[in-house]
Amino acid sequence: MAGRLVVIGGDAAGGSAASQAKKRNPSLDVVMFERGRATSYSACGIPYWINGAVDAESDLITRAPEQHRANGIDVRIRTEVIGIDVEERTVRWRSHETGEEGTEPYDDLVYATGSVPARPPVPGIDAAGVYGVQTLDDGVALRAELDSGRVQRVVVVGGGYIGLEIAEACRVRGLEVTVVDMSAQPVGTFDPDIGSFIADAVRGEGIELVLSDGVASVDVGSDGRACAVVRASGRRLPADLVVLGLGVRPNVALAREAGIPLGTSGGVAVDAQMRTQVPGVWAAGDCVESWHRLSGQRVVVALGTHANKQGRVAGINIGGGYATFPGVIGTAITKVCDTEVARTGLSTREAEGAGYSFVTAVVDSTTRAGYFPGATPIRLKMIAERRSGRLLGAQIVGKQAAAKRIDALAVCIWNEMTVDEILSLDLSYAPPFAPVWDPVLIAARKAFDAVEDDVRSL
Amino acid sequence: MAGRLVVIGGDAAGGSAASQAKKRNPSLDVVMFERGRATSYSACGIPYWINGAVDAESDLITRAPEQHRANGIDVRIRTEVIGIDVEERTVRWRSHETGEEGTEPYDDLVYATGSVPARPPVPGIDAAGVYGVQTLDDGVALRAELDSGRVQRVVVVGGGYIGLEIAEACRVRGLEVTVVDMSAQPVGTFDPDIGSFIADAVRGEGIELVLSDGVASVDVGSDGRACAVVRASGRRLPADLVVLGLGVRPNVALAREAGIPLGTSGGVAVDAQMRTQVPGVWAAGDCVESWHRLSGQRVVVALGTHANKQGRVAGINIGGGYATFPGVIGTAITKVCDTEVARTGLSTREAEGAGYSFVTAVVDSTTRAGYFPGATPIRLKMIAERRSGRLLGAQIVGKQAAAKRIDALAVCIWNEMTVDEILSLDLSYAPPFAPVWDPVLIAARKAFDAVEDDVRSL
The missing domain is CATH 3.50.50.60 (FAD/NAD(P)-binding domain)
Known part of the structure; x- marks a missing residue:
């Protein structure tokens, strides 16, 4: 089935949506507008290019315009979409090169305008x-x-x-x-x-x-x-x-003008398939709001990993397949010099805001067996719901090899595990990688004790 | 409630059981026999002491006999238990120091004799x-x-x-x-x-x-x-x-002689609370068999992490609390020089042996964003059940910061997640820690494609 897809924004979400849709349905005409010069690049890598850790600007680009074009996508760089007519199903564009303006019709539209700095x-x-x-x-x-x-x-x-x-x-x-x-x-x-x-x-x-x-x-x-x-x-x-x-705000000016409904969080409202409330219009990436699986609230989380996944989901659906984006749980990671930090789920403040009552446990352990060379301190915090003991959030700070351990806890939260269940998990152990009681398990034990103490006090 | 607990074996499982039982029920008399000189040490650390990475033998010891004694546990080192009378509820011991022999009565007995090299x-x-x-x-x-x-x-x-x-x-x-x-x-x-x-x-x-x-x-x-x-x-x-x-075999000679039933795998058979089939006798650690949550089979897995957990569970139950050991999924990790390897769940051979039919996906990615300094190759393999897409096993090989990522997959398997569910997980992303599509997510996508291709071919 032929058709015409217009994508507004050529970075993570837009690029993924265009690529997936074209791959699933090669007869689709795909036009992708990008205001800047580059497509499908790593915005998160910019600080590391500025400090010189990453050599060349081009290292940050996953798929340049010519690569998208080789896949049959009509990429228009330095061309900004300045208006959307959702009744006529057209977009109005203007070239930053020539000042030229024009109109492009669509059957499906992907709104992937990203975010703007707050x-x-x-x-x-x-x-x-x-x-x-x-x-x-x-x-x-x-x-x-x-x-x-x-x-x-x-x-x-x-x-x-x-x-x-x-x-x-x-x-x-x-x-x-x-x-x-x-x-x-x-x-x-x-x-x-x-x-x-x-x-x-x-x-x-x-x-x-x-x-x-x-x-x-x-x-x-x-x-x-x-x-x-x-x-x-x-x-x-x-x-x-x-x-x-x-931080950033979702770039929703164009959507607002076009009457594409926003959600309570200020991002474009989408369903599980990344459909907006306007027929034929999809949205993905930093400009949309996502469902937070723990708080039940709609949130805007600007992260390349979500943008890529959401773009892929929109593209699969537009291309005739079926996929959904199941929401987020607030996982994030960064490093400052050699200090690594990561989090997943809700912080104590977020948990309070979502109406949860909870206990917390903080443990200080090491990244390797304490006696093993190169063992460094790691601090791990768990936030567990009162009575149920369900893990609501976790945070890690430490040095090398500390923070990425958050992923195991993200999977625990995703699956609504209790700290009692977590303390029995079959996690990997050998002296170069963890103490015999992994910091995750120690924290779960301590959190479980806190849950039980709280139950006794009721 | 007073009583008398005898523990055979003073390393991870025995030491944990004795400690937990005494902590929960301070009036309990606890006697712990240990054939060697040391208690509660890291056997897994021995290679690193031999190569000089770990300075002193004492670094490997978590809790020495005098520390156990300070907690009220009567530790008898260099004293071997040479017989168990499960009718009389006594053990027969012999001192390696003096050659002296004697008998010790028990109300509860923990069999934690560990393993012997094959x-x-x-x-x-x-x-x-x-x-x-x-x-x-x-x-x-x-x-x-x-x-x-x-x-x-x-x-x-x-x-x-x-x-x-x-x-x-x-x-x-x-x-x-x-x-x-x-x-x-x-x-x-x-x-x-x-x-x-x-x-x-x-x-x-x-x-x-x-x-x-x-x-x-x-x-x-x-x-x-x-x-x-x-x-x-x-x-x-x-x-x-x-x-x-x-590798090792469970050390079950004494149990066999005493009529404590072994399981099909050759380890001592235990229930979820670490009770053997003989009244008053518990067992934990390398000498017992565990339930493998994927194969449904009983297996012997000699690992300090299981021994500690099982000893803790036995000790809690003996001390009047309630805890269970929920089984294993075959997670393991090691490094050879700077090559790290890890696995969880079933290997292809084990999956076949357990009666599963499956597809596999292997991906080569990097530990950090590809452009980020210090990014090293990582290979990740997933084994997913046909049709259901349930993750049955995963293996990782790579350099620094590669192998411990297996934990996230261990939690996926523990929760019986499908590769379709896994590819949407909210895992941590920043360029120093992962590509924007984490290797785990890439592998899940590829495995999901393999599952769908297989379904189409049916």
Whole structure:
């Protein structure tokens, strides 16, 4: 069955959707619009390209426009979709190269516009010299600025994942870096007893960390460029460069204008097959909201892994197959210098917000048998529902080989296991890899004791 | 409620059982007999003490006799139990120090005698100079032999986990090492497409690996010591030292004599609470058989992690609590030089043996995003049941940070997940930790494709 698929956005979600749909149904005409120059790249890799760990910009690109074209996809780069007519089933586009505009009809449309950096609504925030790090073009601009040699002092507004990654990248380049965050700790999605290690690691890098103090305004110099960040407390931080590290918001402007319904979280509302509420329109990636399997709430989680999966699901369905996206449980991982952190499920604050009552257990163990060379400390926290003992969340902080262990706990949560069940799991053991009681099992034992103590106290 | 608990064997299972029982019921009299000098030590750590990675023998000991005694446990080291009277509820013991014998009554008995190295039934195998590596005393004797400077050529009989670990330890010490195994690959519990990497790693260490050729006999010199291993093919391998690396058998001699029933696998038969079929007698650790959750068969798996869990379960029940051991799924991990390997669930051969029909998928990916510095190859194999797509087994081979990822798959198998479910899991992603499609998810996608292709062909 022939047909016409238009995809808005050529990165993870859009690229995956286009590829899968074309693969399943080769007779489909697929047009993919991408505002920037690149397609299917790793936005998450940008900090590592900026700090020099990754050699070339091209290393970040999984599938360039010409590769998509070789697969029969009509890719239009530097071409922005500026309007969607869901009645007529057309999109209006404009070329950034030529200024030309035109209209493209579709039978199916995939809305995969990604996200935009969150900007605090303060004076000066839109000045030149204030950079987001959302697209590869953002990264190119930021790196060019750093390469110019003009920058000595960097202020990062917001200590989220990307904020800290960019702060570290700038520090690796020898710059003076300050991170400003209005919370009491960076990466506020971790509980304080885990997050404090992140703060220590950031400071250990020689990065100044200003907490519990937001941004009041950005001072703009006579050249029209940002030259300082003014804190809520009034102190002024001179800056040659300002980076937005607060996280992102779904890029839904076009959808809103077109009448494609958004969900309660602000992302485009989709069903399990990644269908929006408008016939023929699908959506995937950072711009959509997902079902959180633990809280039952709709959430926006901007992560390449979800974007790829959601794009694949939309593409399979458009191509005549059947697939669903089953939701998220909030798994995330990062590293700051040699400190690794990871989380899955709900934090204590999120669990409270979702109406759960719970007990917690924190254990300090080692990544290998304690006597084995190279064993390093690992701290693991579990959050278990009262009475049922169901694991609601887990967090890990440690050094090399610590954080990726979160995956086993993510699978436990996915399957709604109780800590009592978890402590008996047949996990791998040998001295170079774990103590004979794996940290996961020790934490589960301790959490189970807490659950039982709580039941006794009822 | 007072009572008298006698524990036979003071390592992982016995030590855990004694500790838990005493903790739950402090009025219990607990006597723990240990044939050797040490209690609660890491037998799995012995190879790393022999190669010098672990400094001191004492580093391997989690809880020494005096520590158990401080917890109120009457530990009798160098004292062997030589008979059990299950009617009278007594054990007969003999001191290795004094030769003294005596009788000890019990209300509850824990049989935790561990395992003994498997010995091929060939002439000369019991000669001096042929070493097992099962107890800390074995390790001490082996290390003393190596420290004597008398040993230049080592032959390891059997390429199981412990065999390879000891072979590597001897090689690290600069010795000439040959491993002889009658199978076509070492560590036969892996499929050939994974196991071949283990063989390469062993050979890369400079260890001679003789496969598909068993041991016909051990030559004994005029001094009564083993001096060569004769292969089934007739070739003679001179040896200053012979190490048994075939794996272990449950140590059930005493149980058999006492009429404590064994199971079909040759280990002591126990129920979910670790009770044997004889009133008042419990058993735990390497000497018991466990239920394999996938094959439904009873199996003996000698691993410290199971021994600790089973001992804990027995101790809790004896102390008046309630706990069960839910069985095993065959998870194992090891490393040879810098090659890490791990498995969980059933291998293809085991799956066939259990009556399953299946498809397989093998993927080659990287431990980090492909562009990220330090990304190393990882190969992951999945075995999925036909039609249902249930994951039956998984194997991993790679370098640093590869093998411990098996835990996530162990949790998938534990929960009877299908590869279709697995490919949507919310696993952790950031470029320093994984490609945007984690190797686990890629393998699940490929296995799912194989399941669907198979269904279409029916």
